Amino acid sequence: MLKDTFGREINYLRLSVTDRCDFRCVYCMAEDMTFLPRAQLLTLEELATVAAAFVELGVRKIRVTGGEPLIRRNVMQLFEQLGRLEGLRELTLTTNASQLRRFAAPLRRAGVRRINVSLDSLQPARFRQLTRHGDLQQVLQGIDAARDAGIERIKLNCVLMKNRNADELPDLVGFALQQQLDISFIEEMPLGNISEHDRGEEFVSSAELRRQLGRHYRLRPLDVSTGGPSRYWGIDGYDSRIGFISPHSENFCGACNRVRLSAEGRLLLCLGNEHSLDLRAVVRRHPGNRERLQQAIVAAMTIKPERHYFDLDREPQILRFMNATGG
Ligand code: SAM
Ligand code: SF4
Secondary structure (H helix, E strand, C coil), X not given: CCECCCCCECCEEEEECCCCCCCCCCCCCCCCCCCCCHHHCCCHHHHHHHHHHHHHCCCCXXXXXXXXXXXXXXXXXXXXXXXCXXXXXXXXXXXXXXXXXXXXXXXXXXXXXXXXEECCCCCHHHHHHHHCCCCHHHHHHHHHHHHHCCCCEEEEEECCCXXXXXXXXXXXXXXXXXXXXXXXXXXXXXXXXXXXXXXXXXXXXXXXXXXXXXXXXXXXXXXXXXXXXXXXXXXXXXXXXXXXXXXXXXXXXXXXXXXXXXXXXXXXXXXXXXXXXXXXXXXXXXXXXXXXXXXXXXXXXXXXXXXXXXXXXXXXXXXXXXXHHCC
């Protein structure tokens, strides 16, 4: 079992398989984003090697993320390998769903039962504006395809910004209820410098969203935890869970069970801190040496910080964008 110095069990790995994306969401990327040269990315084989080392050490859940995971060439080979890892209990994916229509069935066959889809607007023109390149219709078709393929739980992730899309809160929740999807609202995090809006001005707290939603629905706190930072609410008569992820207003670090591997093989110990270890160097310096790799991973647990300190009133302290971190 992997434990950090604060006694937290680390059993969840978020695996970023690319920093590239076919979208450029306004809160996630700058428009003129430059991506890593391909040689700097871990190969699919290296990703599988690192994932296997983590699972042997006790990691039970892997979420594949990015950038947009489904645009990485041959990514299904990786899913198939991960799906066969003995000891792994859950293999999940976070996606913008642009390619999901094509990949839903193979993903299900590889063992993916739950996916998260990012969706910040149900209005086609606004969706295009927020994602800069996205086509809402394609995304909705992707969600249908995932359901048809037998993916059991689909959760929408929404970043609501006060003056851009927060007015869609009731519509997004209505859509989730009607489509039997879960939905989570994530407070925008100050990762990377963006120019299009001021994050402080756009900030809406989870508590405020719950208050607004209370005008439309009777929310009841649910006693469920997926081991993550979401707190869930339910609405009588519906199965959907409504989650709120509140890195600013409700610090959730005490129960942190996760680490992240960036697409270039940097093991990030905390989303809101720079503490990291270069696992690509370990894998490339000692090819095939699982023991060396596991020693490095165990050693990295000692530098996992206790918590993050996000502050919207200051310049971002974390200069990497979410696509480099893997959401
Ligand atoms: N491309 C995939 C997607 O959009 O689902 C996976 C990667 S994306 C970086 C993962 C999640 O991070 C998305 O749900 C996105 O909304 C969220 N995200 C990106 N930048 C963010 C920010 N600055 N604050 C909060 N959430 C952010
Ligand atoms: Fe791409 Fe996801 Fe970032 Fe949007 S949130 S730009 S879809 S990586």
